[in-house]
Amino acid sequence: MDMETSQFSFRNRLLLLWDEFGEAAVGVAMFCALALGLLIPAMMRQADPVVGTQLVRGIVEYSTTMPLNPKIAVGQGFHYRYEVRLADTAELVFVDGELDAPRMIGSEVSIERQHHKHGADTYRLPNG
Numbered sequence: 086m087d088m089e090t091s092q093f094s095f096r097n098r099l100l101l102l103w104d105e106f107g108e109a110a111v112g113v114a115m116f117c118a119l120a121l122g123l124l125i126p127a128m129m130r131q132a133d134p135v136v137g138t139q140l141v142r143g144i145v146e147y148s149t150t151m152p153l154n155p156k157i158a159v160g161q162g163f164h165y166r167y168e169v170r171l172a173d174t175a176e177l178v179f180v181d182g183e184l185d186a187p188r189m190i191g192s193e194v195s196i197e198r199q200h201h202k203h204g205a206d207t208y209r210l211p212n213g
Contacts, residue, residue: 137200140211143169145188146177169196169208182210 103110147168165182172193180196188194188210199207 133201
């Protein structure tokens with residue numbers, strides 16, 4: 086059977102396929118995007134190792150529990166996310182901390198600046 090004698094054009098066939106399998110295709114694409122999104126931070130850490138650390142002080146300006154949606158916390162647990170204004174540069178940075186040791190807004194905290202091989206800096210609260 087040729088395309089000229091067919092009742093459905095190629096465009097109509099594509100529309101029928103999209104109607105039948107469109108939601109599944111979007112679901113597969115979202116799953117693949119989520120999987121890649123989870124792999125990218127791990128790959129970035131391997132390509133950009135920490136080459137030096139420095140203890141710096143700052144003032145807690147804001148804190149919130151993370152993640153904001155409790156359904157996302159399954160398997161990860163909750164933690165605090167702090168916005169800390171660094172004392173030496175007045176830069177505002179984000180730092181994650183454990184739920185068992187909350188820091189008050191306005192309190193002074195020590196955080197560890199991690200300098201990476203390719204120039205990026207990350208921050209974390211030291212244990213203890």
